[in-house]
Every structure is written in C-alpha cells, then in structure tokens.
Amino acid sequence: MAINNKEVTTTEEQAKVRQKTRQILKRFGRKQGNLVPILQKVQGKLGYLPREAMLEIAKFLSIPGIDVYSVITFYNQFRLNPPGKHSIRVCLGTACHMKGGYITLDAWKRRLGIDRGETTPDREFDLDSVACVGCCVMAPVTVVDAKPQGKVEPTKVDGLLLAFEIEREKKS
C-alpha cells in the first residue's frame, strides 16, 4: 500500500511542491480543524497530494504525518497520484445504477483501457466513480471535467470521447 511517488523524484521538484504548499499554508491558522480545507486547497493547486506536501502540512499543524495520511486515505476526494488532464466521474447513485450506470462505467473502462481510480498512460484521462451527484433525473450521469452530463449511455461515451479527440486535433 505504499504510495506512488514516481512523480516527485528530483530534489528540485520536491522543493517546488514544498514551496507551493507553504504558499497555501500561509492563509491558514495552525489548528487541526483546518486540515481538510488545507488538503482541499493543496490538491486544488497540485492536482494530488504528494508526500512532500503531506509532510509540510503535518509540520505546519504540529501533528504526526500519519494523521495527515489517515485523513487523505479515508476520504474519497483525495488523491495520492497525479490526475489526468480530463476527469471522468461516473455517477453510481441509485437512479444511475438502476438506469445502467454500471454499464456506462464498463464502457468508459473499455474505451480508456483503465480501471476505476486509474489514469491513462498518456495522462489524458482519469476515471473514477462517484457516489451520487444529485442529478438523479438525468440518469445515467457522468461528470466530465466537473460538468455533469446527462443520459450517458455507451454510445454517448463514444461521442464524448470523439469530442475530446476533435478538440485535440484542432489544437495541434
């Protein structure tokens, strides 16, 4: 269960993470009650929570590193690994599930070639499920880059991916 630290390898990169983390910490008081908001802000900036950031936060709040690690691994929101450029979150709330959300998830898995909680090797997409985004009436829902998309069935998965591809081709 050791974490993947391939991302931050050089001391230079480590220093950068530490520096960015410290920058965010300036805005917070040194009490443990701020831990979750701090982690949210740091992840918002870095995309995930590297080891160096965790240590920096622990030092700031004067708590053992394990306490930061406990919180990160407890909540769904926090990531120990870098995300992809685009985030795909398949809603598996009751309504979505009964309307085939799991089939949609399978379609994403098949098309992206990755499992839940993983990132594609080219760092384009990361895939995960989400408990319920409260858009039950649009079931099955997939949240693509923070935007909930309604009625995402396997064919719409292909359509959404095609849109990304066209977008990419336009840029290049």
Next chain:
Amino acid sequence: MKTISLTIDGKRISANEGEKLLWVALGNGIYIPNLCGLQDNSQPPAACRLCFVEVEGKEKPVTACTETVTDGMVIDTRGGKALRLARTAFELLMSSQQVDCAHCAKNGSCELQQIAHHLNIKLKSNRFRRILRELPIDDSSSVFTYDPNKCVLCGRCVWVCRERLGIGAIGFAYRGFQRVVTTFAGEAFADSKCQECGECVRVCPCGALVFKNDKTEEEQT
C-alpha cells in the same frame, strides 16, 4: 469516590462510581471477551463489538466497555442474546483473519485463542465465507515483525504509540474493509519514525505484532 455494588453473573461486586463495567468485571475475575479497550483509555473505541452483556431492565445487549456501572445493576455476561452477538462478531473477525497458530509466535498467549475458548467456537469457523486480504508483511524493524493479515484492527498499538508514548508513528489508514494499521505513507517501519520501543507489540492481542526473538512452536522444537 462513592462505592456502589452490583451483581455480575450472580456474584456481588463493589465498584467505584463512574467505572466502566468491562474493567470492573475483569478486575473481579469475570472474563468478558474484548480486544479494543485499554483501561487507561478513557474514551472506549467500542470497535471490536465483542464485550456484549445483558443488563437487567435493558431490552438489548450493551457493550461492557461503554456501560457505566450503577448501584444495584444486575448483569448477565452469559445471556443468549449477548453471546449470539459476541459469537457473530468473533466469527466475522476470524473469517478475514489468517489463522496459522502452529507457525505463530503468539500461540498460547494469543487473546483470540482465549476468546474462542470462552465462546466455545473454533478459531477456524466455517460459518462465513473466507475473505482474506493479502498484504505484505513488514519485517524491516530490528525488533519486531508486523503482519497486517493477522491484525484485528483493535487499535491498541495505535493508541499506545500516540497517547501513552506521544510518538505517533502508526495510525489507521483507508476505510471500510481496506482499513489498516500503518505508518506514514505506508513506508516500512525501519524508514518511519518508529523508535522500536516495542510497546505496540506488548499490547497486541494476537500475532500481528510479534518480537523477533519470540520463537514459534516449530522453531523451538
């Protein structure tokens, strides 16, 4: 402090007001199965769900670790409802537990063996499906070995390391079925801030944390 009297399994016992039932019973030689409690921890985790007893006047069994004794209380540690819950809890624990007493250094001093004996059930119960996790064993410490597959997640080691010793080298990570006792970022004990005092090993009820110089039965023979 006021002294009160209560009855456990027909035996009259006096206790200090405010004490928790579990420690009163144990202190008077009445065994109630338990794993997660430590007497100096004033906030019982109430996590292992093994210390169920029946209290006269209460419809449902209660956990002895959270129940404050009151004057005139009548307790039955052997009631059918309480034992059913304790047995199910224990069998659930054992269904996800690696059982290998012959190769375990805790054989003979293991609290799981004591509980199985007390509840009159086998350690390797087949009532439930066996669902094991295959986690790597950490052998890096020079003093002890940690086998998470044998851990019952009682949390005694975590509490002692943090509250009694003020070190905080270990804690819980992940949640649900994935919950595990581990070091910061899951690194090896040798690389962690563990000071190898071995207090965690002393409170571990089973074979998850064992001293390296403790020989297993097989090694002794």
Next chain:
Amino acid sequence: MKVAELSAITSAFQEIKNRAELRWQTLYDSGKPVIMVGTATCGRAAGALEVLKAIRDELKRQNLDFPVIEVGCLGHCYAEPLVIISKPEYPPICYGRVNPVIAERLVKEFVIGDNPCLEFVLGALEENDLVPSFSDFPRAKYEKKVILKNCGQIDPKEIDHYIAKGGYSSLVKALHIPPEQIIEELKRSGLRGRGGAGFPTGRKWEVCCRAVGEPKYVICNGDEGDPGAFMDRVVLESDPHSIIEGMIIAGYTVGARYGYIYVRAEYPLAVEHVQIALRQARRLNLLGKNILGSDFSFDIRLFQGSGAFVCGEETALIASLEGKPGIPYYRPPYPAVKGLYGKPTLFNNVKTFAYVRHIINDGAECFASIGDERSKGTAVFALAGKVVNTGLAEVPMGTTLRQVIFDVGSGIPGGKHFKAVQIGGPSGGCLPESALDLPIDFDSLSDAGAMMGSGGMVVLDEDDCMVEIARYFLEFTQSESCGKCTFCRLGTKQMLEILNDITQGRGRIDDIDMLSQLAEDVIAGSLCGLGKTAPNPVLTTLRYFRDEYEAHIKEGRCPALMCRDLIAYYIIPEKCERSCDACVGTCTVEAITTNKKRIKVIDQEKCVKCGTCLDACPPQYNAVIKLSPPSEVPS
C-alpha cells in the same frame, strides 16, 4: 434584549427591507420582460448554461438589455432546462425542455414579438385564461410548498430577492422573543428533524440551550450522501438564505457563537451559492458581530465535506470538522451536550433549518395544521428512477406513497408496471405495491421495514431486480463503512459477498437464512447508525420479494432480466429485418454479425450485455430480447 435595542434592530432591518423591495419591484415595474433560467445542477446537466448563453447572445444581437436572471430549481426536473418569461400583460410562463434553438425562438417570438410559443409551454406560474397554470396540474392538489416556495423563483445569489420575498423578517421577529419561548413554539409546532431519525427539534434545541459550555456551535448537516436523494442540494442551491436564517435563529436560541454549514464536495454549486449567501448576509450585518446592532453575535462558516457517506452521522461529521477521519464515536454524550471540540453543538438537517423561519413567522399552529397526527408539516421528496415526473415534490405529511408516485409523479413511464419504491436510501427499504397506500410519515414507514429517511424516493419497475437493488445498496454501505467496528466492516462485507454470489448465479439455498441472521446481528451489533440500518434494503427485499431471491438461487434466473450474469441477449431470427442493421453498427464490441440469410446474430462470447442493440432495434421489429437463464438461447 432591551426595548431601545429592539426598536433599533427593527428600524435597521426596515431600511434593508425597503431597499430590497425596491430592487425587486423595479425589476418588474420597468415594463421590460424578465427572463429566468433555472441553472441549478439538474438544469445544468440538461444544458441550461447553453440555453442561458443562447438567450443572452440573442438579446445582445438585438441590442436589448432585458434582465436575465439565473434561478434555482422549480422541482420539475423532468422538463429541464426550464425558462420562465414574465412579460407585462402575460402571466409568468414557464417553458420546459428548452434547448438553445428553442431559446432563441422564444426571445425572437415572445420576448420581442407577441407569440407566447404555446407548443413549448410547461405551465404558467399564475392562473390565467391563456395557458394552463401549474395549479391546474393534477399534482397541485397534493403539493404544498413551504420550504420549496422560493426555489426556482428567485436568484439565490441575490440576498435582496430573498428579503423582498419576506426573508430575514423571522430573524427580526425571533430577536424580539426570549429563547425559551422560541423553543416552546418549536415544540408546539411538532417539527421533527428532517435528516431521517425524526427527533423532535424543539427538544433538541432545549437540551443544547441548557447544556453548559462555551462557545456553543450550530451545525447544518448538508452532507446529503444518500444516493438517489437531492432535496438538500436543491434547497442549498436555490434558497441558501432560508437555511442561514434558520441557523441564525438557532444560534440565538441556544446561545451559540459559531455555526458551520457542512456541504458535500460533490455539490460544487451548492458550495458556491452558500458562500455567496454568507458573504451577502455578513455585509448586511445579518450575520457576524452584533447582528443588526443587537448584542447577539453569530457567524457561520462553510465546510466542504470530502466524500464520505458516514459523515452524515453527526459524530463522524464532528471528527471531520476537527481534521480527523470521519469515524463515529460512541454516544452518549450526545453532541447537543458535548460535540464539536467537546462543546454543546446543535445539529440539524438542511430542511429542518429551512422550516424554522416559517414556524416563527406563521406561528406553530399554522405548521402543525399541516400533516397528520404524529408527523407535522410537509415532507420533501426527490423522485427519481422509473417515474414520469422526476424531480422534487413537497407534500403534507401523511400523503400516501401512491399519491406521490402516481399523482405527483404521474406514474411509471413506458407502460411498465410499478414494482417497488426504494425509500430512505441505504438506510431505508424497498416497499412493494401493497404498501402504496401507507401514509408517509415518520412512523408508518418504519413499521413496514423502511424509513422516511431524508426523502430520496427511487421508483422501480418490472425491469428492476430486487436482489440487485439490495446488492447495490450493500455495496454502497460496505464501501462507505468507516471500518471501525466489526459488524459494519466485516458483516456488511459478508452480506455483500453472498449477494454477489446470488446475482452471479453462485447462490446457495442456505444463503437466504444466512443473510437474515447476519442482517439481524449487524443491526443489533453495529456502533453507529450506518451499520445499524445498512441491512434494511436486504431485509425488506427478503420480506417482500423472496421469490426473486429463490429464482436466482434455484433456477439461475433473474426474473427482471437485469443481472448480467444470468441473462443473454438474443435476436429472434423470425423478427429480424434483413435490410436493417441498426444493431450491428451500435454494438460497442462488434459482437453482432450478419449471417448468410442477412439475419443478425449475437456472438455470446463477445457480448458484454450493454443492451445497446436492444435500444437500437427499431420498435417495428423488436427483434432483440433478453433471456434468462442464458441457457434459454437456442443453439
């Protein structure tokens, strides 16, 4: 408070109110049409932002500066995106299923022209002679909007809209009343907590009021984690001030200094709207130090949850606020006595706080006159699943399930048959047709094995497998269990394994007994509410749909044709049309081939059972069917 102080409060607020009313009035008195677009999350998922842009673009092209206002959710989520146009001499008209093309037309033809485009009308907001109004809908007979009244009718990002509609006057009224009297009023109203357990709100406030410790806290539990429930999201997004007002009154009553609104991270829009609302309330001194010049100070912070269902449990929520994993601890002491940082902490659900201002304003009797004997007021439900009118419904307590599903919700779409309603989320249960005439209140549903819970209602039809729904909920609670206590961590895991086996055709006949025994023990043995209620979906499906379990186990057959391991897709050769290959093209894994007779055939080895071919097959042929057990497929 002193009399002099009270009159100062009143006049300070009067000034704010006058300003707000003036702003609201000018909006409508300017003679310009006012366009409202519902941009709550449900609207956005249906494309409301694109509609909003189309309207703004068109107005710009036409060089018009008519007000375009973003509002919350009206509750008619089935018809999203919604646009409301108020034009002088017309009633306010609500249009449904608007897309950018329709939006452009509405601007051209109705906003500028004189054609109200009746073909897109959903309903008018007021009674009139031109178009049917919402009050003419059959559902209007059963609905009673109290806390949803403002939703979809005001801009949630404008505190003035809320104040113009009567907002914050309850707070001013409350500041004139001694706390004990507010508690009495709440008690008399019969308000019970809307988070699920239904604890009397007045009693809770009283306990917290009397509890000793400083500072006290007020926490609004907006960690709406039940999958299939979105009532709290709608209120947070569409009318955040109603919650804030309730919390300030609570703070005054129990003597608290600080409040927290705990909102799930999965609700980014709710977070945004609450943040804006708090800022605005602070600016007008309705929040913060010496509220409206009184000696009462109270401030609220927003706290974003991080994705853990168990944090809906109050002790877990407290742990998470304190910067720890959301792991529940043993109660008592209850949070009202010893909560956040060990201080007295008042906990209520989003909706509970939203009711407070109505009770203070209209009086306890008014609230108590709604509902039935044991449960007072209204109940808000999120209708989802196999029901025509998905969305929100607010009905008096005591309304029957049948009225909500068939009259408000207009029944099951596609001519299918009702099978069950899942109510109360992972802690609730599945109730069958025979329970449809039960009145919905706190008590009658629990007698039937379910619970009202927070208000999520997922309707299931003949295509839904009851074993699968039980398995789904167990998978959910199991993955959301904090893992602290044995029964919840391992008991639900064992139950899930059994259900996995049954739905995958590996069930054993003694599994049913094992499931019920285990369910009883998990309920009796678990530490917190999550574990104590997790087996409910299993117990209710076992109680009402045991035959489905047996079909899975004994015959390897899924009667609803849902469990993928127990079904196969098959194309009936006699029905398949030679000239059509709709299914071939849509198959996502190229499992469909055309044989020599030009009839399509599914390769069962390759098929992933996604059902796309069944949807693609034109209705005039209807050649694709599902079979269970898979051995039914002719070789």
